Amino acid sequence: MRLVFAGxxxxxxxxxxALLASSRHEVVAVVxxxxxxxxxxxxxxxxxxxxxxxxxxxxxxxxERPRDEDFLARLRDIAPDCCPVVAxxxxxxxxxxxxxxxxxxxxxxxxxxxxxxxxxxQHAVMAGDEVTGAATFLIEQGLDSGPVYGVIxxxxxxxxxxxxxxxxxxxxxxxxxxxTMDGIETGELVARPQPAxxxxxxxxxxxxxxxxxxxAPALRVDRLIRGCTPAPGAxxxxxxxxxxxxxxxxxxDRTDLAPGEIAVAKxxxxxxxxxxxxxxxxxxxVGKKRMAAADWARGTRLTSGARLGG
Numbered sequence: 001m002r003l004v005f006a007g008x009x010x011x012x013x014x015x016x017x018a019l020l021a022s023s024r025h026e027v028v029a030v031v032x033x034x035x036x037x038x039x040x041x042x043x044x045x046x047x048x049x050x051x052x053x054x055x056x057x058x059x060x061x062x063x064e065r066p067r068d069e070d071f072l073a074r075l076r077d078i079a080p081d082c083c084p085v086v087a088x089x090x091x092x093x094x095x096x097x098x099x100x101x102x103x104x105x106x107x108x109x110x111x112x113x114x115x116x117x118x119x120x121x122q123h124a125v126m127a128g129d130e131v132t133g134a135a136t137f138l139i140e141q142g143l144d145s146g147p148v149y150g151v152i153x154x155x156x157x158x159x160x161x162x163x164x165x166x167x168x169x170x171x172x173x174x175x176x177x178x179x180t181m182d183g184i185e186t187g188e189l190v191a192r193p194q195p196a197x198x199x200x201x202x203x204x205x206x207x208x209x210x211x212x213x214x215x216a217p218a219l220r221v222d223r224l225i226r227g228c229t230p231a232p233g234a235x236x237x238x239x240x241x242x243x244x245x246x247x248x249x250x251x252x253d254r255t256d257l258a259p260g261e262i263a264v265a266k267x268x269x270x271x272x273x274x275x276x277x278x279x280x281x282x283x284x285x286v287g288k289k290r291m292a293a294a295d296w297a298r299g300t301r302l303t304s305g306a307r308l309g310g
Contacts, residue, residue, distance in 0.1 A: 001081035116144035117202035126227035147191035214260035246282035
């Protein structure tokens with residue numbers, strides 16, 4: 001099939017690579033979000049998908065809006081058979097959905113109908129799910145509601161961050177997407193409607209959502225921090241300033257600390273929660289590099305009895 005691939009972030013690159021490596025299909029163009037500022041210099045940079053496509057010598061389309069008539073006209077001229085999608089980042093209008101004869105097929109990082117939305121992996125980690133996965137489905141006008149072609153499953157490990165999990169899913173999902181394209185071409189794959197039960201939503205995680213509530217049980221604090229790592233990044237307040245938090249370790253034997261109360265030792269910093277304490281891992285103060293919590297505590301002359309949080 002002639003394919004137009006739509007995707008933007010680094011997590012979409014393995015799927016593009018898998019399709020480029022296919023001997024059965026031709027990726028004739030890529031659709032991605034416009035260049036955006038990034039890095040310390042805030043320079044305009046092409047998306048990771050755009051950069052990979054340019055390396056492969058493929059036409060790159062960067063519409064401001066997928067409903068722009070210039071973009072739709074070019075898409076019609078290219079006349080793709082199918083448009084695989086991974087984390088493109090914009091809603092596709094009906095006019096675009098109607099162009100490819102075999103539709104737009106999305107790789108979504110959850111076991112649909114669970115965790116429909118922008119942040120399925122983060123929500124799965126934060127909810128304490130033991131298993132997640134990825135699904136390929138035919139895009140329709142609803143939010144991740146289209147019929148499903150195929151799924152793969154992935155165990156969520158006890159120390160997984162959303163970044164760890166998403167990295168694994170990006171590679172196993174890439175193989176699923178390539179196999180889905182093969183099955184659509186041969187007619188062996190038929191999309192099946194999603195179950196009506198079990199629908200959960202996974203809206204984007206905001207910076208405000210990533211604030212740690214130390215009155216919550218330790219397990220919930222742990223899951224929140226892992227789910228928000230690397231983005232948007234969990235945080236708390238210390239002396240009125242934000243402190244970014246890396247993954248913590250549970251300390252079930254430490255029950256003497258009030259929520260948010262700190263205990264500083266030579267090589268460890270513990271914080272109380274609504275159940276038992278957690279041991280801080282890496283932290284990052286405003287304007288500073290990430291460092292071990294014990295080093296941060298020494299540098300700020302933090303003493304036991306201080307508190308984190310509002």
